Amino acid sequence: MSMAGRMPEPYGQGSGANLADILERVLDKGIVIAGDIRINLLDIELLTIKLRLIVASVDKAKEMGIDWWETDPALSSRARRDELARENAELRERLARLDPDHELEAREESEEES
């Protein structure tokens, strides 16, 4: 069967194309022409899209249970700190078991920390 030239049914556009799909095209792509009304869309993009929505997105994403960046050491300094603290504690624990002489020292250190 020959269907060359026939346009396939739209996929997800209209109803399904999400707002981000539309905004990233109409605001960020397309030909830039300075009209009589001078608007710097870059300002708008920064304010509306980049700032307001990215801030909103963190809450929204958390609401949806997406919080991988919080536990990803590459993305979250808190996760990085937790990771280090845990590793330190583990190393001390192992050291203490291997070499009882160090046990006292290790315990003192961890007390200082807490």
Add this chain to the structure above:
Amino acid sequence: MTGLRYVYAVCHPFDAPLQAQLTGVAGDPPRLLSHHGLIAVVSHVPERDFAEEPLHRRLEDLDWLTETARAHQSVIDALTVVTTPLPLRMATVFRDDSGVRVMMEAREDDFRRTLERLAGRVEWGVKVYAEAEPQEAPAAAPKPASGRDYLRQRRSRMRTDEDMWQRAEEFATRLHASLSSYAEDSRLHAPQNPALSRHSGRNLLNAAYLVPRDSSEEFVELVDRTKDETKTDGSGMRVELTGPWAAYSFAGEQSAQESAGGQP
């Protein structure tokens, strides 16, 4: 004077009628302004929203922005059914018809060149999401009997995560390579913000492909096949296709710069 002129797109003259009941930005049906053998598609919009100062304020209003962006897109979409439009960036506004004509004269050569390049082509959007794997609750794992056990468990958990992301990246890279070789041109967009897209999962690939209308069917089949595979292979990957769009991502002159910031 009856308001300002909002320009959606420039295109070659076309015969087929635009979809009836098409309401554009500000509820004004798009009109065709012919000049020098080209058509500008315009709406008459009120000064109270589209003059410089109010427009700036309006664009900061997310509801207004959404409504206007959708109206803009629906006109571009209707044009795409009957011709190949060059979409202008949203909120390109002139004082009157003569301002639009002056602009068309000034850009005439560019417009013709770009129209030539894009004639008969559409844009397809393909996104890949990796479903975030449910974080293994610490309680679910057997309690480590020793520090060494604990370390071993943790290392294997981290390795599983790393493997998953690496597999996901490889999948996205492979798919992009195969779709790119099929398409005439491609652009990588920045991964999408989940608040806007309302999709779960991590957006690993957000790409646009320029495909001739005639081979769009095959392109769609290619994506669909991959989509079906990911549904059953348990990889946690999800592929999403949107389009056909007007060639938004390919209408600008710049190309290398646009790709910056994209993944992978």
